[in-house]
Amino acid sequence: MTMTVNGVDELRKLAGGDLGTGEWIEVTQERINTFADATGDHQWIHVDAEKAAEGPFGAPIAHGYLTLSLFIPLFTELLDVQGVTTKVNYGLNKVRFPAPVRAGSRIRLSASLAALEDVPGGVQITVNGTIEIEGEQKPAAVLQSLSRFYV
DSSP states (O other): OOEEEESHHHHHTTTTSEEEEOOOEEEOHHHHHHHHHHHTOOOHHHHOHHHHHTSTTSSOBOOHHHHHHTHHHHHHHHEEEESOSEEEEEEEEEEEOOSOOBTTEEEEEEEEEEEEEEETTEEEEEEEEEEEETTOSSOSEEEEEEEEEEO
């Protein structure tokens, strides 16, 4: 369920707290192929189902950066910040991909708002996120994301 806050003052109250866990979404082969087309990365491990079935993961896997790109839609499912003029992805401090996301797997995000600091014209938040894979012990991604909200 999405937590909605109105403005940076309400956002400040969440600093240091858990933002929860979102719903599962499927990472389909079609999504993987579309990402390959968008990025030009058509490595067989991602797009050749027959060859990938013989490969180290037994199936095609999502690009790590596809998994990372899904952070934003997964995050906005957890937190919606209203009452600001602009929302900007500012960067990443850390990203790791401990386990591959096989085509047809489902993933979800668990996140916490690790820190909030004032920046000119708004605030910057640091979010610790874990993208989990349904039925797997290791996560698909562990990351620390920075976002800015301007008033």
